[in-house]
Amino acid sequence: MNYDVVIAGGGMIGSSLALALAPLSLRVAMVESVPRAAPLQPSFDDRSTALSRSTQRMYEAMHVWDDIVAAATPVRRIHVSDQGRFGFSHIDAAEQGVEALGYIVTNRVLGVTLQEALDTVPGLDVICPARISSARFGPHDVTVNLQEADGAQRALTTRLLVAADGARSSLRAMAGIGVKHTDYGQLAIVGNLLPEKALENCAYERFTSQGPLVLLPVTDGRAGFVWNVAATDAERILALDDNAFLAELQAAFGYRLGEFSRVGTRAGYPLLLSKAMRLTATRTVLVGNAAHGLHPVAAQGFNLGLRDVATLCDCIADYGLDDSEMLSRYAAWRKSDQSRLVGFTDGLVRLFASNSRPVRATRDLGMLAFDLVPGVRSLFARHTMGLAGRLPRLSRGVPLA
Ligand SMILES: Cc1cc2nc3c(=O)[nH]c(=O)nc-3n(C[C@H](O)[C@H](O)[C@H](O)COP(=O)(O)OP(=O)(O)OC[C@H]3O[C@@H](n4cnc5c(N)ncnc54)[C@H](O)[C@@H]3O)c2cc1C
Incomplete structure (x- = not known):
């Protein structure tokens, strides 16, 4: 051939x-x-x-x-913030x-x-x-x-x-x-959830002590998330039940989008x-x-x-x-x-x-x-x-x- x-x-x-x-x-x-x-x-x-x-x-x-x-x-719109710091930056279309x-x-x-x-x-x-x-x-x-x-x-x-x-x-x-x-020693945990407030075509990038957390606007009012966490903690986080997982993700992101609920299946990608x-x-x-x-x-x-x-x-x-x-x-x-x-x-x-x-x-x-x-x-x-x-x-x- x-x-x-x-x-x-x-x-x-x-x-x-x-x-x-x-x-x-x-x-x-x-x-x-x-x-x-x-x-x-x-x-x-x-x-x-x-x-x-x-x-x-x-x-x-x-x-x-x-x-x-x-x-x-x-x-x-892209909204960028640093956990624990006041203020944020943004880019507008x-x-x-x-x-x-x-x-x-x-x-x-x-x-x-x-x-x-x-x-x-x-x-x-x-x-x-x-x-x-x-x-x-x-x-x-x-x-x-x-x-x-x-x-x-x-x-x-x-x-x-x-x-x-x-x-x-x-x-x-x-x-x-x-x-x-080069191993980043991080795992990207990927899935989607329902935020209380709609993302309205805005992507959020939040730098947290664990690693960057990204929320993306997807269909049906849901948000896709990519949560980069330390590899040493990843197994524990992936094993959490839905409520415990949402509570940790919410603590990392804050309440800018209100309360998170209805998280879907999670998958991990080593980085x-x-x-x-x-x-x-x-x-x-x-x-x-x-x-x-x-x-x-x-x-x-x-x-x-x-x-x-x-x-x-x-x-x-x-x-x-x-x-x-x-x-x-x-x-x-x-x-x-x-x-x-x-x-x-x-x-x-x-x-x-x-x-x-x-x-x-x-x-x-x-x-x-x-x-x-x-x-x-x-x-x-x-x-x-x-x-x-x-x-x-x-x-x-x-x-x-
Ligand atoms: C969590 C996460 C989120 C991401 N988000 C974004 C994003 O928002 N925007 C962005 O631009 N990028 C993003 N990326 C990066 C993006 O996913 C990759 O760049 C992209 O998947 C690379 O595609 P690829 O086809 O080069 O490789 P792969 O997706 O790895 O595909 C390789 C293919 O080759 C096949 N294959 C392997 N070996 C052989 C063989 N010997 N013979 C025949 N077939 C073979 C495999 O089965 C596979 O289908 C993200 C990555 C991750 C991990």
């Missing part, structure tokens, strides 16, 4: 790439090891994801935005001259939309469930071996292999690319910062979490990964698959966006984790500057909306063809 592009991993990033490549009329295979409908599918689960403006533009250019936005909640700062959608909804769109792409083979178990890298092509659910094995040959197989990427290791992992040492190897490229895994504090990991996808599509459209310039252009272009966001999210987690007096004072000054110094909020908003730096075509909303 010969392909132009084989995508290893059909999660949020791999599926988006398979769809984004459609206008280039290439022969593409996407290999995913877990069936989409499986309750344990690691990418399209019950988490809510905040989609940035660059992501919105990209899905508009790929003609799937109308389906996504129909099930999404717009965020028109109206002040930034946009209709929304971002949109919240559940990963499951995104998965269904992408899957339905993928079913209509000519020249695309979705091979699922099957796991890529080994790869051989040559100057003209890469051969990957697949293990299918019934134990059958087969080989595919491709001109370009894209590793979109997540933070623990085995393809990255097969290509001989090292990775630096790691991971950064690949290189983004490319022989006829191989890394995208999404295989290239960088971020702390969810600023809700940027997926949006960043989609800009990898958009940049890769630009490079393939401009240089083709056989020019080594294509890979070096991709790596050079992605470097600054990735380093900036890794530095930003990591810095934010560390800054708000510290209890030292000088660090707390710097934090207070930072929050003040954020509100008072002209231009700081707009600069921050441009970054969170994914509009900073040189953007590839799809991230600007320009279709590939």
Whole structure:
């Protein structure tokens, strides 16, 4: 089986790439090891994801935005506070001259939309469930071996292999690319609840002594939460019954939204910062979490990964698959966006984790500057909306063809 592009991993990033490549009329295979409908599918689960403006533009250019936005909640305001400190900061969509700062959608909804769109792409083979178990890298092509659910094995040959197989990427290791992992010692507890007062399209980010706590506006007046807690305390918190869990979450967040009730199922995600040492190897490229895994504090990991996808599509459209310039252009272009966001999210987690007096004072000054110094909020908003730096075509909303 010969392909132009084989995508290893059909999660949020791999599926988006398979769809984004459609206008280039290439022969593409996407290999995913877990069936989409499986309750344990690691990418399209019950988490809510905040989609940035660059992501919105990209899905508009790929003609799937109308389906996504129909099930999404717009965020028109972000409210940031520091537990135990007076005051707060905020960013407003109206002040930034946009209709929304971002949109919240559940990963499951995104998965269904992408899957339905993928079913209509000519020249695309979705091979699922099957796991890529080994790869051989040559100057003209890469051969990957697949293990299918019934134990059958087969080989595919491709001109370009894209590793979109997540933070623990085995393809990255097969290509001989090292990775630096930093364990935050935190677990993100994710679920949803009913607040007494409606969020009214506002997302709340509260830095607590345990870790950052995020409340996102979702459908039916509910709030999605991402509560980052110390890993040493996580098992105890996850084992609490609904009332005890709500009481602890309420104590961390306060009563700005009145009383919390009706909490749903909770799931925990261990938090790691991971950064690949290189983004490319022989006829191989890394995208999404295989290239960088971020702390969810600023809700940027997926949006960043989609800009990898958009940049890769630009490079393939401009240089083709056989020019080594294509890979070096991709790596050079992605470097600054990735380093900036890794530095930003990591810095934010560390800054708000510290209890030292000088660090707390710097934090207070930072929050003040954020509100008072002209231009700081707009600069921050441009970054969170994914509009900073040189953007590839799809991230600007320009279709590939
Ligand atoms: C709690 C939490 C909240 C988050 N919130 C946000 C947010 O609001 N906004 C945002 O932008 N980002 C957010 N993120 C980050 C976002 O979820 C990730 O960036 C995104 O899931 C990465 O997608 P991916 O496709 O690269 O990797 P994954 O989701 O890990 O998908 C990898 C896929 O590859 C498959 N696979 C693995 N190995 C193989 C193999 N050998 N062969 C075939 N298939 C294979 C897996 O089954 C999986 O489906 C959050 C993350 C967490 C943990």
